[in-house]
Amino acid sequence: MKGFFRRVSPRRAVVDFRDQWKQPTPHRWQILGVAMAATFAVFMLFIPESQRAPPARPDVMYISTFEEGRTEGEIIATNCANQQLKDELQARIDANEARRREMYETLGRATFIDVDEMKAEIEAERQAKAREDTGPTPEELALSVEEYCAAAAG
Secondary structure, three states, rough: HHHHHHHHOHHHOOOOHHHHHOOOOOOOOOOOHHHHHHHHHHHHOOOOOOOOOOOOOOOOOOOOOOOOOOOOHHHHHHHHHHHHHHHHHHHHHHHHHHHHHHHHHHHHHOOOOOOHHHHHHHHHHHHHHHHHHHOOOOOHHHHHHHHHHHHHHH
C-alpha cells in the first residue's frame, strides 16, 4: 500500500491531464462537461440539506388568556389579585427561610459554633447592602400597590 501512495504525485497528475488534453479527441468538451457535472453532484451530496437554503420563517401564533375588551378597572383588579397571590407566596418563602435559619442555628449551637457572632456579621452585611440600594423600600412599594388597588376599587 505504501508503494501505491509513493507513486501518486499531484505534479504528475497535472502533467498527465495536460498531455491528455492536448491530444485531439472529438468529444473532449462533452467529457469535460460530464466530469464537471459528476463532480458537482458528488459535492452536493456532502452539503447538508439544512445548509442549502435559509430556513423557513416560523409561523408565530399569539395566545391571549385575557378578553380583548377588558376595562381598565378589570385590568387593575386582576393585577391586584395577582399581587396578593405573589405576596402570599413570598410570605411562605420567607417563613421557610426563617425555619431553615432556625434549624441551622440549632445545628450550629449543637456543634459549638458561635451562631450569635455569625448572625451579627450577616446583619452587618445586610445593612451595608441596604445602604447601597437606592431603589424604593418595600414599605414604599407596598404603599403604592395598596394605593393602586384602592384607586381601582374606588
